[in-house]
Amino acid sequence: MDKLSDKADTKNIKAIRLINITDGKCDFESGTIPIRQHINANYFFAQTDVSLQYSPHAAPRRQYVITLKGKLKFTVSNGQSFILEPGIILIAADTFGEGHTWEILDGEEWERIYIPLEDGADDHFTAV
Template sequence: MAATDNESTYIRAIRLFNTNETDCSFETGKIPTRNKIDANYFFCQTGTGELEHIPHPAPRRQFVITLKGRLQFTVTNGDTFILEPGIILIAEDVNGPGHTWEVTDGNEWERIYIPIDSNSDTSFLADPS
């Protein structure tokens, strides 16, 4: 059965990426459901930790799946986006000062990290400009 281009066959996603060696930006889009992720492991994290409000790049290319929490991310030019359950974050801003984030509702952020190889395809489809 072929997938159709409707919201039921995709999951919303936001991709963080480097625009050059020092800046990062983001784009909104989607990834297909039933998409195989080429990963060897995953790990979970709770709480906000020490990186909230501190600029940092992603430590590796990774999917970040939010289970609980609502956050505002800020990229180097000051643009922001909201991340919450139901939106997959694809963190690929591995160079430069990176991004910041802060929890906007409550004080929890439960998430799963799925590291991906540098040559793996994320199947991300950007929204039309």
């Protein structure tokens, strides 16, 4: 279920990136982003809305999703799944097609911050 390794260290933060693949499907890859890396973004916003839980959807834009509270199971449209919780950065880059679903595993809330990436900006993700 979980492709994320324990290879994050003191210079990197664990990350998972949602990506588009063939036939409008979505997959994910595990990796890291470097700490103290400047993110080229103009704004961020917080959200606790859980109305999209269980609803297949693509990301509305490329963005970092920083989980503050909650443990979730994400399932991508190719059938694979992973666990997301505080300490793992999600990079939502599945901006078209079937997208992904998520469900809360622990509690009833998902507190998160979205940091939209500017068009063409590097997400600084390195696959492991």
